[in-house]
Amino acid sequence: MAEQQPQQQPLTILLFARGVLALLDLWPALTIAVAEQWGGTDSAAKKTWLASILIDEFETRAPLLPVTDTNSVPTVDPNSANDPPLDIDEVGDLLHQIMSDEFDANLEDGSIDIVATDLVKLWKDLLNPLYDPQVVVDNLEKQASEVRRKGINAQVGAGGAESQSEGEDSDADEDVEMDEAPQLVDSREPKERQEPVVDDDGFTLVQKKGGRR
Template identity: 40%
Template sequence: MSSAAAEATSPPPPNPALILFARGVIARLEQWPALRIAVEQGWGGPESRTKQRWLVSELVDAFDQQQQSTPTPDAEYVALMLAQVLEDEFGASVEDGSVEVVAADVVALWGAGEDAVREWERKAEGARAKKVDVREEVVDGDEDDDDDEGEWEDEDKDEDEAPQLLRAAGDSQQRPSKPEPVVDDDGFTLVQKGRR
């Protein structure tokens, strides 16, 4: 095989600007708490880390002008891409506005210099050292809860009141009693303003 034939089949050398952009995208995504939680908690299954790397490659490919004749993606396009990947691959829906912030940062990284990318990498290093605080929020009225309600309705209908707290031994403070509801002549209970 001649050297000319070998050169014709080998891929072109990577674009240095694209490599720099990829480094910046990796660093920026490593700082995004929503994606970090999804990866660390394995929301994307055992291949969650692989999915994170795949997301980086998708973003880099979207900006690669050598492969496409389309204009450079804008923040809206990147935000839609990020939101869809989180939803489809990790089962996460982010509503804290961070998708738009990350998308704007990714767009700003395109064409940014070495100093800007190194700054993002420095921040990513600091973010890796910190653990993301995860709190699960339980929402009342889930569909799963509706199925069980019928089983409990028949039992102890008079137990609808919340249990009263017992005072601890030695607790001599008297709590102010709750005022009785005011009922008007038509039998309606009047709403009273609470004390603040």
């Protein structure tokens, strides 16, 4: 049985913010919306703004521990692990509204519910005494980094996949048509050419064509 790791430090808003950014990077629908500029030329800025809205909503509603040092960052009361500042439905409604208003996207793929669940889970995991919050965020950031690294090729592949597959289908159809025509020609038996018959006086004799009566 693996040894349980005690929490090394209380949840800070900074850690939660890093986790939110990572989760948004792991959201395929949002990645496509930004890449395709569904929200206009400032789509990337809108993604950052979306992250700030989510972070602010959690931070402003979360119970914070008293700050004893002016250099300290806001620290969340661990008791909010069992009662997150926003529930899944509230986060989902917020994501639906922003994706619709800012990206003109009415997502029906179920991804908003998944992201909302992951965001609330992130909050709980960062406050779970069995987890190291730094490790939780590091793992998410590693996943996001890997997706971004592969995402360029994947996106180009996905973006070109449809056109490429269409092109391949089109080429395949052309190949079939090109192959069929010669087959029809080749299936015909070549006719033997009859050489003219010349008699002793140099006159060409007319030959009867076979098959006719």
